[in-house]
Amino acid sequence: MTQAGIEFEEVAVRFDSFEPGSAFKTRMAQVAPTGQVPVLVDEGWSVWDTLAIAEYLAERFPERALWPAQRRARARARSVCAELHAGFGALRRHLPMNIEAHMPEVGARVLAEHADVRDDVSRLCQLWGELLSQHGGPMLFADFSIADAFFAPVAARMSTYGVPLPPREADYVRRVLELPGVAAWRRGALAERDFLPFEEPYRSAPQAVAR
Ligand SMILES: N[C@@H](CCC(=O)N[C@@H](CS)C(=O)NCC(=O)O)C(=O)O
Numbered sequence: 001m002t003q004a005g006i007e008f009e010e011v012a013v014r015f016d017s018f019e020p021g022s023a024f025k026t027r028m029a030q031v032a033p034t035g036q037v038p039v040l041v042d043e044g045w046s047v048w049d050t051l052a053i054a055e056y057l058a059e060r061f062p063e064r065a066l067w068p069a070q071r072r073a074r075a076r077a078r079s080v081c082a083e084l085h086a087g088f089g090a091l092r093r094h095l096p097m098n099i100e101a102h103m104p105e106v107g108a109r110v111l112a113e114h115a116d117v118r119d120d121v122s123r124l125c126q127l128w129g130e131l132l133s134q135h136g137g138p139m140l141f142a143d144f145s146i147a148d149a150f151f152a153p154v155a156a157r158m159s160t161y162g163v164p165l166p167p168r169e170a171d172y173v174r175r176v177l178e179l180p181g182v183a184a185w186r187r188g189a190l191a192e193r194d195f196l197p198f199e200e201p202y203r204s205a206p207q208a209v210a211r
Pocket residue numbers: 018035036037038048049050051
């Protein structure tokens with residue numbers, strides 16, 4: 001929404017724990033039956049789940065052209081978002097998103113030990129590579145779209161874990177992370193300075209990272 005210039009108010013809900021009765025679950029139960037983030041509340045009406053939120057925004061702000069204009073490209077953008085939404089389980093499990101950390105040594109170990117993570121990275125490169133060459137970049141469907149917003153967290157994981165990528169895909173990761181909306185989101189995350197041990201499979205304390 002930031003990248004598309006859609007105004008909104010962000011309400012951060014701290015992850016104290018995901019157990020029933022936690023402050024997080026209690027707060028989220030007021031706005032979403034799933035008890036998960038993100039949820040978009042528009043004039044008191046809750047929309048939960050990233051795909052549903054993306055579709056709602058595309059309908060609500062048609063002038064922002066959040067999906068590609070051309071029908072087939074739009075269908076392909078929906079396919080890759082759905083593929084990410086429902087898949088890439090090994091990558092999610094073993095390389096959890098962590099904007100504040102820089103752990104290339106963990107990335108190297110995970111890639112060496114887990115063939116399913118290597119498969120996910122290779123599918124990611126294939127998917128990104130095909131779209132970048134078909135549409136000529138700089139984003140997956142030339143101009144910024146929901147597809148780039150969907151893959152921004154994946155780009156952040158590639159950076160956190162120093163995953164080696166071919167030059168074209170590595171350049172795409174850099175461009176996504178440099179998008180003003182994504183850069184603002186990362187700055188916000190860094191400013192939190194909040195260490196949550198239950199969300200940290202690879203660290204017991206924050207590290208000093210030069211940025
Ligand atoms: N399918 C949902 C997944 C949402 C999700 O997994 N949210 C996580 C944070 S990224 C969460 O709120 N976890 C807390 C919990 O599961 O209790 C979406 O795409 O929005």
